[in-house]
Amino acid sequence: MGDLLGVAVLGAGHMGADHIRRLDQVVSGARVAAVADPDTARAREAVAGIEGVTVHADALAALDAPGVEAVLIASPGPAHEEALLAAFARRLPVLCEKPMVPDPAGALRVVEAEAGLGRRLAQIGFMRRYDAEYRRLKSLLDAGELGRPLMLHCTHRNVSSPPHFTSAMLIDSSVSHEIDAARWLLGQELAAVTVLRPAPSSGAPEGLWDPQFVVFETERGALVDVEVFVNCGFGYQVRCEAVGERGSARIGEEHGMSVTARGGARLEVPQDYLDRFADAYDREVQTWVDATRRGQVTGPGAWDGYAASVVAEAGVRSLNGAGRVAVDLAPRPELYARTGH
Amino acid sequence: MGDLLGVAVLGAGHMGADHIRRLDQVVSGARVAAVADPDTARAREAVAGIEGVTVHADALAALDAPGVEAVLIASPGPAHEEALLAAFARRLPVLCEKPMVPDPAGALRVVEAEAGLGRRLAQIGFMRRYDAEYRRLKSLLDAGELGRPLMLHCTHRNVSSPPHFTSAMLIDSSVSHEIDAARWLLGQELAAVTVLRPAPSSGAPEGLWDPQFVVFETERGALVDVEVFVNCGFGYQVRCEAVGERGSARIGEEHGMSVTARGGARLEVPQDYLDRFADAYDREVQTWVDATRRGQVTGPGAWDGYAASVVAEAGVRSLNGAGRVAVDLAPRPELYARTGH
Amino acid sequence: MGDLLGVAVLGAGHMGADHIRRLDQVVSGARVAAVADPDTARAREAVAGIEGVTVHADALAALDAPGVEAVLIASPGPAHEEALLAAFARRLPVLCEKPMVPDPAGALRVVEAEAGLGRRLAQIGFMRRYDAEYRRLKSLLDAGELGRPLMLHCTHRNVSSPPHFTSAMLIDSSVSHEIDAARWLLGQELAAVTVLRPAPSSGAPEGLWDPQFVVFETERGALVDVEVFVNCGFGYQVRCEAVGERGSARIGEEHGMSVTARGGARLEVPQDYLDRFADAYDREVQTWVDATRRGQVTGPGAWDGYAASVVAEAGVRSLNGAGRVAVDLAPRPELYARTGH
Amino acid sequence: MGDLLGVAVLGAGHMGADHIRRLDQVVSGARVAAVADPDTARAREAVAGIEGVTVHADALAALDAPGVEAVLIASPGPAHEEALLAAFARRLPVLCEKPMVPDPAGALRVVEAEAGLGRRLAQIGFMRRYDAEYRRLKSLLDAGELGRPLMLHCTHRNVSSPPHFTSAMLIDSSVSHEIDAARWLLGQELAAVTVLRPAPSSGAPEGLWDPQFVVFETERGALVDVEVFVNCGFGYQVRCEAVGERGSARIGEEHGMSVTARGGARLEVPQDYLDRFADAYDREVQTWVDATRRGQVTGPGAWDGYAASVVAEAGVRSLNGAGRVAVDLAPRPELYARTGH
Known part of the structure; x- marks a missing residue:
């Protein structure tokens, strides 16, 4: 299917590290291009042994790193809204772990921002749909x-x-x-x-x-x-x-x-x-990578x-x-x- | 275990006929001594081929029939209260199909009547306890x-x-x-x-x-x-x-x-x-017959x-x-x- | 269904005692009329509390005891052939525990004896057919x-x-x-x-x-x-x-x-x-009692x-x-x- | 994990085509570098849309194609022995579909050839071990x-x-x-x-x-x-x-x-x-790719x-x-x- 999709992973905690491993070792067609975590030592550890990845303390810097074509948000929930809006501004497809945004008002702002673009960019990490x-x-x-x-x-x-x-x-x-x-x-x-x-x-x-x-x-x-x-x-x-x-x-x-x-x-x-749900996570991310490379969004979205x-x-x-x-x-x-x- | 327990069955409808068959052919230690149903033709049909049983239109008459030592009430719910009180008056052990008495006030009268006797006589037909x-x-x-x-x-x-x-x-x-x-x-x-x-x-x-x-x-x-x-x-x-x-x-x-x-x-x-629940019904009635022959009441009672x-x-x-x-x-x-x- | 079938039980060991309990307390339509065991103390214990039963050291004496209308053989296998032939001679229906007769030659003699009578009397205790x-x-x-x-x-x-x-x-x-x-x-x-x-x-x-x-x-x-x-x-x-x-x-x-x-x-x-297989044993004996009272043999026979x-x-x-x-x-x-x- | 492992797939029938799809779309860390099938039209169809792959009528030519670092044999059984020996000669790690070689004599020649090299190169496609x-x-x-x-x-x-x-x-x-x-x-x-x-x-x-x-x-x-x-x-x-x-x-x-x-x-x-066994096939090939990239053979081998x-x-x-x-x-x-x- 051609070149590997370059993904910026935001957050290198338990879930972020697991997604980094998945993108690197399990999923076909993608690579980790950048990682961001305020704890840069943790971020560095999560990408040890992976080539061609840049490490950032700041999430927005990771979005602008070389080779980034898509974003996977695995940072704490309160950071999601800013990250989603930044990804929208850059027209980057994004897979955002749940909860999309913890408070309904912030969640509605994300919906309205994406609706304002007139095209879908966000998939939300409700992985049971992939079980x-x-x-x-x-x-x-x-x-x-x-x-x-x-x-x-x-x-x-x-x-x-x-x-x-x-x-x-x-x-x-x-x-x-x-x-x-x-x-x-x-x-x-x-x-x-x-x-x-x-x-x-x-x-x-x-x-x-x-x-x-x-x-x-x-x-x-x-x-x-x-x-x-x-x-x-x-x-x-x-x-x-x-x-x-x-x-x-x-x-x-x-x-x-x-x-x-x-x-x-x-x-x-x-x-x-x-x-x-190991298989569901694998399938979720593989499906997202495949759809993103085709220029589509197929999973649960911002409205969900x-x-x-x-x-x-x-x-x-x-x-x-x-x-x-x-x-x-x-x-x-x-x-x-x-x-x- | 000695002589068979003589049972009067009140009601010869679907449930009553099934209990008559059970007492006659399945359960050990009991026999049908009397049956009562306003539809005496139906009652007669239900006991066809069984020896030593008298047929009655009136429930109370069945309680007084020769050889009756216990009562099984399978008549419609509204008839239960009178039958239970009559059995209590005669000190007859009784197995009463559910609902014991449909309305709470009547049910409470049964509880009070039995409590007044100072001894338990009634078992209620909650057969799941025997599954x-x-x-x-x-x-x-x-x-x-x-x-x-x-x-x-x-x-x-x-x-x-x-x-x-x-x-x-x-x-x-x-x-x-x-x-x-x-x-x-x-x-x-x-x-x-x-x-x-x-x-x-x-x-x-x-x-x-x-x-x-x-x-x-x-x-x-x-x-x-x-x-x-x-x-x-x-x-x-x-x-x-x-x-x-x-x-x-x-x-x-x-x-x-x-x-x-x-x-x-x-x-x-x-x-x-x-x-x-076929086995539960069999076990319920067998257990009731066994306990009754020992002079005991072991199952769910009037309070239940x-x-x-x-x-x-x-x-x-x-x-x-x-x-x-x-x-x-x-x-x-x-x-x-x-x-x- | 009329009077209870009087059964002579041969053998009062583990299996015999269990069948005595079953005939007395579980099965409808039968009663234990006689019991035989060389160990008469054991036989007496097995029928303790049951009325109208005679106790014998000798199996054949039990077959001739008053009220015996059918035989249940639960003695050791080597004693089965003699007991079966004696039951046949008296035209008594018999339920014989397995093995019918341990050696094929003896088993064939039983088959030939029953065939000579021209009617089936024996049922063999293959209780899985009743599971x-x-x-x-x-x-x-x-x-x-x-x-x-x-x-x-x-x-x-x-x-x-x-x-x-x-x-x-x-x-x-x-x-x-x-x-x-x-x-x-x-x-x-x-x-x-x-x-x-x-x-x-x-x-x-x-x-x-x-x-x-x-x-x-x-x-x-x-x-x-x-x-x-x-x-x-x-x-x-x-x-x-x-x-x-x-x-x-x-x-x-x-x-x-x-x-x-x-x-x-x-x-x-x-x-x-x-x-x-508790239910299978109960059903086997109940079915045998019911058929015997109707004058029939319905279960596995001597050929089996x-x-x-x-x-x-x-x-x-x-x-x-x-x-x-x-x-x-x-x-x-x-x-x-x-x-x- | 660095560059993708270049795999030559021999055979583009039902099984070969499925492995090509797997290497291209499912497995992480590998790419199809060459394909061989006497029916080159079938081979071409199996790799349609995949970049950087050469198509060959001759299996041995595929082994020598640019970028080939490992071999997956999915050709008919009778062709396996020659392909295995050729892979051994080139010191190429190989995953060979079962049967390794249909006749025991040929299978033994493969064992002896690999034993002669003093190192293991072959894994045999017994995929149940990965279920x-x-x-x-x-x-x-x-x-x-x-x-x-x-x-x-x-x-x-x-x-x-x-x-x-x-x-x-x-x-x-x-x-x-x-x-x-x-x-x-x-x-x-x-x-x-x-x-x-x-x-x-x-x-x-x-x-x-x-x-x-x-x-x-x-x-x-x-x-x-x-x-x-x-x-x-x-x-x-x-x-x-x-x-x-x-x-x-x-x-x-x-x-x-x-x-x-x-x-x-x-x-x-x-x-x-x-x-x-879809998951077992995926896991088998992923495990083989991972081990091969580490320079190891971990699965069932020629002796098996x-x-x-x-x-x-x-x-x-x-x-x-x-x-x-x-x-x-x-x-x-x-x-x-x-x-x-």
Whole structure:
């Protein structure tokens, strides 16, 4: 397919370093051209052994580095808005990790900026859309085999939450994946959200509302419920059951090798999201690279990032005692009329 | 074990006839001594070929028939209260099909009558407590292997609803099983209920709110959610996932023979409750007969029937627009202090 | 269905005592009328609390005891031939535990004696024919859904073997179940057998050839392979996969409750055959009682007991170094022309 | 990782074209530098749109083309020996599709040629070693969790066989995968083989012995049985159960999305090997490219290709009526002393 796509990676933390490795060693057709991180030692370490890459403390400098044709944003969420707007100004295609922009107002500014350009440049890192099982479920629903979807039952469990994880982050960090997946699978916006708080698990840090049970209502009357439990202790489980008028389908069940030994027959449960969704990340980035080299944007876009941000904020308000909270989206710009899902 | 227990069966409809067949041909240690049904032709047909049984139009007459030592009530719900009180008056042990008494006030009168006797005589027909998988889940929870239970996720699906099934019956007939199962599994009363109504399936009769999504809160802060969908079209599915502080457990998954042929690998789904729960009914009645012959009552009792009735009525009010409805139980009589669950 | 069938139980060991309990407490329509065991103390203990039963040291005396209308033989295998012939002489219907008669010559004498009577009286205790999953597999094969059967792959594993278990007993005690099941499922006789001996497991007693791998060829060219491993250490597993021209089907997979906790998702494996096949034993005896009260014999008969004995003996010769051994059956008497399978 | 590895691909048929696509679009760190096929039009089509690649009718010419640093052999089996020897002469690392060389004598010449060089250059395309489930099974066995392996039960089914598929090809083309997998999983050579022939399926072409049942004995007394059925009609199934002294493990079970709709709960069965093993092919080639760029050979080698060829030839003799056939391997050259598995 010709020359390799030169990518500037912003952020060299856990996620950024993983994307650098992916671009260098896994994905075909791309190369890391520049990296930016305020901690330049960390940035340097992340690109050790890779040739032809420049290291920057400043994100905008990386966008202007030689050979940069596209941007992958893996810096902390509060830095995303400036980086996205800078990429737009340079007409650079961009893959931006979620959350696109944490606050709805900032997210709307990004939407409006891109809409003002009149062309799509941004893809948002909702990688579940690239998971093989989610894609089969989407195909099944789109083919109408189950009839009209009525409900989604979702489970999202982590072994344990990282330090400083807050009750709100169960919604705006964890459930944000289900928010996008539900919008995409159903092809509908979410119209309201209610967060219920069972008595917290003693396995969760003091003061953390964990687990939570979240119920979304869609604009056309479907229900989406999500158990989110980030200190379940035993594994990383992401499951979804879609219930339609004529049948149901489930993804995310344990599979792989089964072992029968003293104690029963067992299947392994993945322990973290990189294990469960490694292929999805690879496919996401490969697909983005391929589309970018063809001059296209094919994945979830800025509107999806904005909608997720608005729904998550409504969820946090419900968590904090507001009961059922309606979701209030801005009018959808023409540019996103037939994209996003 | 000596002589066969003589049982009077009240009601010879679908359920009554099935219990007559069970007492005669399946269960050990009992015999049908009398049967009552206003439609005596139907009663006579149900006991055809059984020796030593008398047929009655009047339920109370059957209780006084020769050889009657215990009563099985399978008549319509509105007739239960009178039959139960009559059995109590005669000190006859009784197995009463659910609902014990449809309205909470009547159910409370039954509780008070039995409490007044100072001894338990009634067992209520919540047969899930006798299903092998439910029993294993109960044992697992009681053993504390999963830690404190936090949530139950339940599914209750039927192929299609019978004629004249109403939106309220999804709660007070179908979900009543989950109401009792949740109380029993968790060892807690249900304290509040919220019924959500997705857009109805086009496979359901006009005007029926089907499916519904019901969320219960227990007195100690656990959540129980139930998808009830009585016109799902494809099978009878009763599933339950218990989520505890240290693990989760699921029952009701399809199993049995798997067939691989064109189209994939498939497992059969049972088509009705008699298929799925045939063993549970057999075990329920066998256990009742055995306990009765020993002079004991071991199963769910009148308090469980009363509590189910109160919770179901609250659920119907929520379905009809009352939002979250608190459950208000009468004080629990001493007699039921350590029984029921 | 009228009076209870009076049954004489011969043998009050592990299996006999279990059948006595079953006839007394589980099965409908029968009662234990007599019991015989050389160890009369053991016999007396097995019927403690049961009314109307006589205890005998001598099996034949039990057959002549008052109220005996049918016989259940659970004595050691070498005593079966005499007991069967005595039952035939008295025209008593009989349910005989496997092996019907351990040696083929004796088994043939039983066949000839019953054939001489011109009517069937004996049912042999191949209880897998009463297991729900085996029955579904049989129905599937008979319905032709998989096309003509080409192969059966069977697994037969026990946690550990009892004391004094010999290498030959892996064939004539354990695999004898697969011998009958294969004949029944396929509706064909087994024509040859080859036993292969992998290097023994260090978990097996010194000198025991365990596991073994047995390959049967049927009269119409199907193959049946059996892994038998009686010291597998982890559970009791009996599985069967039938492979037909158009598909395959499997039974005996683990199922029931699945638990997800540290270490993965697990399913329990039953630990012994009474756990796995409890329902099959109940159904076998109930069906035999029901048929006997109707004056019929519906289960596997003396011919099946004879054929199993001949095939097992050929297997033991193969195990002992004879390579592939052809199975040589006597001509099939008219009486068994269309029964047995 | 620096410059892309220039690969000459020999053969532009189905498999060659797929590898060209993989090198160009999927794998990181390599590029197609040359392609050879007697049908140069086909070769040209396979590399359409790829820059910097030369097209050749002659395989050896491709080896000498500019920029070629490694070779991928995907030409027909009979052409492999010459290509391998030519690559060795040029000291070019090579990935050779299976069978390495169809006849054992030619395979041995390749082994001896490489042994003569004193360094390994060849990797053979046994891609199951790169399948995620096979790798987990290998890890489990190597970790000793199941104890010493006693048996492998394998299933290898295809929807239908290609035109001109012969009875011998069930062994030397299909089962050759199990031959390598068994050697690798067990770390032992196969010492004998017996092929059994059930009555052929009516779904197989006239005259084809399909299915077959193959039993291998390893040098240390383990058994490996394989059902191979290449016209099973319903899907592509590759399963393996390893039975050890302390437990068993299974891979290749259906998984992914489960759909419950009229007819039961079903899982999809893959329809061909590219579907089932797509990831394994990708990983195989990526791993080969990575190792080659580091100057290493890490995968299955010429000795494995030779051993598979000898075992397959013994299997074909057994199929043709020779009964149990012992496997006779040449002495293993020093070079392969601790590699291959």
